[in-house]
Amino acid sequence: xxxxxxxxxxxxxGGTKCKARLEDANGTLLVEAIAGPANAARDLDGxxxxxxxxxxxxxxxxxxxxxxxxxxxxxxxxxxxxLPHVKEELLARKHPFASQVISTDLHIACxxxxxxxxxxxxxxGTGSSGASIVNNKCIEIGGHGFVVGDKxxxxxxxxxxxxxxxxxxxxxxTPCILSQSVLDVLQCKTAYDLVTMxxxxxxxxxxxxxxxxxxxxxxxxxxxxxxxxxxxxxISQLARCLMQQASSRISIIGGISSxxxxxxxxxxxxxxxxxxxxxxxxxxxxxxxxxTQ
Amino acid sequence: xxxxxxxxxxxxxGGTKCKARLEDANGTLLVEAIAGPANAARDLDGxxxxxxxxxxxxxxxxxxxxxxxxxxxxxxxxxxxxLPHVKEELLARKHPFASQVISTDLHIACxxxxxxxxxxxxxxGTGSSGASIVNNKCIEIGGHGFVVGDKxxxxxxxxxxxxxxxxxxxxxxTPCILSQSVLDVLQCKTAYDLVTMxxxxxxxxxxxxxxxxxxxxxxxxxxxxxxxxxxxxxISQLARCLMQQASSRISIIGGISSxxxxxxxxxxxxxxxxxxxxxxxxxxxxxxxxxTQ
Numbered sequence: 388x389x390x391x392x393x394x395x396x397x398x399x400x401g402g403t404k405c406k407a408r409l410e411d412a413n414g415t416l417l418v419e420a421i422a423g424p425a426n427a428a429r430d431l432d433g434x435x436x437x438x439x440x441x442x443x444x445x446x447x448x449x450x451x452x453x454x455x456x457x458x459x460x461x462x463x464x465x466x467x468x469x470l471p472h473v474k475e476e477l478l479a480r481k482h483p484f485a486s487q488v489i490s491t492d493l494h495i496a497c498x499x500x501x502x503x504x505x506x507x508x509x510x511x512g513t514g515s516s517g518a519s520i521v522n523n524k525c526i527e528i529g530g531h532g533f534v535v536g537d538k539x540x541x542x543x544x545x546x547x548x549x550x551x552x553x554x555x556x557x558x559x560x561t562p563c564i565l566s567q568s569v570l571d572v573l574q575c576k577t578a579y580d581l582v583t584m585x586x587x588x589x590x591x592x593x594x595x596x597x598x599x600x601x602x603x604x605x606x607x608x609x610x611x612x613x614x615x616x617x618x619x620x621x622i623s624q625l626a627r628c629l630m631q632q633a634s635s636r637i638s639i640i641g642g643i644s645s646x647x648x649x650x651x652x653x654x655x656x657x658x659x660x661x662x663x664x665x666x667x668x669x670x671x672x673x674x675x676x677x678x679t680q
Numbered sequence: 681x682x683x684x685x686x687x688x689x690x691x692x693x694g695g696t697k698c699k700a701r702l703e704d705a706n707g708t709l710l711v712e713a714i715a716g717p718a719n720a721a722r723d724l725d726g727x728x729x730x731x732x733x734x735x736x737x738x739x740x741x742x743x744x745x746x747x748x749x750x751x752x753x754x755x756x757x758x759x760x761x762x763l764p765h766v767k768e769e770l771l772a773r774k775h776p777f778a779s780q781v782i783s784t785d786l787h788i789a790c791x792x793x794x795x796x797x798x799x800x801x802x803x804x805g806t807g808s809s810g811a812s813i814v815n816n817k818c819i820e821i822g823g824h825g826f827v828v829g830d831k832x833x834x835x836x837x838x839x840x841x842x843x844x845x846x847x848x849x850x851x852x853x854t855p856c857i858l859s860q861s862v863l864d865v866l867q868c869k870t871a872y873d874l875v876t877m878x879x880x881x882x883x884x885x886x887x888x889x890x891x892x893x894x895x896x897x898x899x900x901x902x903x904x905x906x907x908x909x910x911x912x913x914x915i916s917q918l919a920r921c922l923m924q925q926a927s928s929r930i931s932i933i934g935g936i937s938s939x940x941x942x943x944x945x946x947x948x949x950x951x952x953x954x955x956x957x958x959x960x961x962x963x964x965x966x967x968x969x970x971x972t973q
Contacts, residue, residue: 470872528850531875534827535842549828557821558921559914579763582824621852628851 393485394458396445397670398438400425400465401492402513403591405434407441408667409449417452419667420444427477428467435480438463456483462674463487464495464666469527488677492666493518494525499669500638500662503676507629508662509622512641513594515540517625519632526632529625533590539618539625541643544600545593547614549585553578565603565610572599594642601646619650626655638662686778687751689738690963691731693718693758694785695806696884698727700734701960702742710745712960713737720770721760728773731756749776755967756780757788757959762820781970785959786811787818792962793931793955796969800922801955804915805934806887808833812922819925822918826883832911832918834936837893838886840907842878846871858896858903865892887935894939912943919948931955 392412399406405425409417422441425434442461446454461484468474468491477489497508497518507519509529514537516530533542548569555566556578573596575581585592603611626637639648640662648656664672685705692699698718702710715734718727735754739747754777761767761784770782790801790811800812802822807830809823826835841862848859849871866889868874878885896904919930932941933955941949957965 470876528852531846531871532879535839535875535878536846538843546828550831553824553829557918558924559821559917578824582828583763585828586825624852625850631851 392458393460394454395671395674396442396459396461396484397495397667397672397674398425398441398461398463398465399492399495399666399670400427400434400437400463402426402429402466405437405441406665406667407438407445408665408671409445410671414671418445418448420448426466428470428473431473431476434465434467435477457485459484460674460678461487462495462670462672462677463489464492464670464673465489466492469493469530486674486678488673490525490673491518491527493527494520495669495673496640496662496666497525497669498672499664499666500640500660501636502663503669503672504636505634506636506638506660507626507632507634508637509625509629509639509644510641511540511622511639511644511647513541513590515543515622515625515641517629519629519634521633528628533593537590538621539647540590541594541597542590543593544614544618544643545596547617548596548600548611549581549593551610551614553581556581563610564608565600565614568599568603569596572596597643598646601643604650605646615647615650619647620652622647623652623655626651626658630658636660640666685751686753687747688964688967689735689752689754689777690788690960690965690967691718691734691754691756691758692785692788692959692963693720693727693730693756695719695722695759698730698734699958699960700731700738701958701964702738703964711738711741713741719759721763721766724766724769727758727760728770750778752777753967753971754780755788755963755965755970756782757785757963757966758782759785762786762823779967779971781966783818783966784811784820786820787813788962788966789933789955789959790818790962791965792957792959793933793953794929795956796962796965797929798927799929799931799953800919800925800927801930802915802918802922802932802937803934804833804932804937804940806834806883808836808915808918808934810918810922812925812927814926821921826886830883832915832940833883834887834890835883836886837907837911837936838889840910841889841893841904842874842886844903844907846874849874856903857901858893858907861892861896862889865889890936891939894936897943898939908940908943912940913945915940916945916948919944919951923951929953933959 405422422437425437427434509517518527552566552569555562604615698715715730718730720727802810811820845859845862848855897908
């Protein structure tokens with residue numbers, strides 16, 4: 388092994404975890420690691436801590452190769468980097484890598500899904516958003532947070548289920564399996580319990596309810612079908628918007644994607660492709676493109 | 681004037697202001713005053729400060745009567761007192777009045793609207809909620825905050841209008857007069873501008889957009905009609921729920937009530953009655969009832 392040998396690290400940082408992979412210059416996967424949250428808009432220092440924690444975990448797993456940071460080219464995709472001031476602050480920090488390129492989690496997911504070729508992607512997990520890459524230009528739409536955006540996401544479905552349950556407790560609508568299931572899961576008996584628990588809750592609190600809503604919809608529970616259909620209609624429209632940007636392929640990934648896909652419109656389901664590579668591999672493609680530019 | 685002379689103060693405390701009125705023992709209105717916010721759940725010390733500020737303003741306006749706090753019986757209705765721990769903490773504080781009784785802003789509004797008789801009330805302002813009084817028992821429904829509740833309120837209408845505008849900026853829906861008007865009023869050009877402004881905004885930020893949405897609905901703008909109809913359907917259902925509790929009269933008050941009433945269902949509009957007295961007069965009725973119990 389020589390000091391000239393080069394390695395690539397790909398980072399996929401999101402609100403709940405930071406996934407990382409190490410490849411050699413031939414594109415051979417050496418090891419993978421997962422560290423803590425990496426939402427750069429919410430916690431910049433914590434995000435950097437998670438990134439270097441993940442990198443240290445990778446390097447310690449291949450300690451015999453004695454790789455230094457100066458041999459590593461990093462591709463980093465992070466939630467929150469779509470906000471210009473967040474990206475500027477990240478770029479202003481000192482980084483120990485031989486080179487690094489920083490973009491959004493959506494961008495690297497889209498690069499991975501289509502192996503670096505043009506295409507589009509929708510992520511439906513705790514949040515929802517979409518991106519397309521056409522002629523190396525990445526356009527991102529959706530997102531915006533679960534209070535005014537993120538429709539069709541896990542947090543949105545959970546929030547709507549809480550609203551539904553409060554209306555049932557108030558007598559505005561008739562109680563049903565969905566409203567009762569939400570109360571059971573959260574161990575709430577009154578509207579006061581449910582409001583106290585949810586009034587300042589983060590997206591992840593609401594997203595924990597999403598599988599319940601999706602499974603009840605699959606079981607043909609009417610109130611769950613109404614919520615899931617409404618969210619799925621939005622995601623279908625998001626997909627059509629992305630495909631209008633001359634995208635050749637579209638993939639849907641994220642925590643609730645497999646449960647949501649059956650509810651998408653037939654014209655959208657017909658054009659879905661499986662993602663070719665995971666987001667962290669897309670981050671390595673970004674690092675390689677950056678080197679050759 | 682003797683030390684035995686008694687006076688009554690009624691307080692209506694909400695998220696934006698605290699209204700107060702002073703009456704003599706015969707029920708003659710002497711003076712009124714308005715002080716700052718009094719949402720007891722959000723800021724207990726600030727709420728007490730607003731209450732005593734309002735009382736001092738009342739007494740200074742009738743300084744020649746030389747009224748002391750020990751001559752005053754206070755009826756106090758406050759937002760946030762529906763939360764048990766907030767009410768307990770308020771009752772635990774020392775108060776300088778001859779007597780005081782503390783309840784919710786909804787309760788005193790309902791007492792005022794029906795001059796202390798049984799009846800129901802809906803408040804549609806920044807938030808939305810309803811209450812009925814039957815056999816001196818007050819039942820409150822709705823509310824719960826604009827993220828998971830408060831449907832049909834000013835904050836809810838504004839939040840939905842922001843969501844609509846973000847979808848227009850993203851190309852998910854076709855831009856229209858509503859989406860453009862929201863962007864114009866808030867002086868936003870991009871989704872980034874609008875999200876930055878609204879992501880952590882308080883209910884009052886969203887509620888400022890409600891008159892715009894309601895006026896566009898009156899002007900037959902389709903997207904505004906959709907939002908206003910959805911909110912009005914909820915308020916109609918809230919009214920029907922309250923009337924099922926054997927209420928004889930129902931009134932709707934609050935900042936957006938006059939613009940919203942034309943959108944309520946005909947069966948609901950047919951049973952609406954004007955409020956007889958304002959909430960702060962209802963608070964005085966509460967103080968008097970408390971004295972005679």
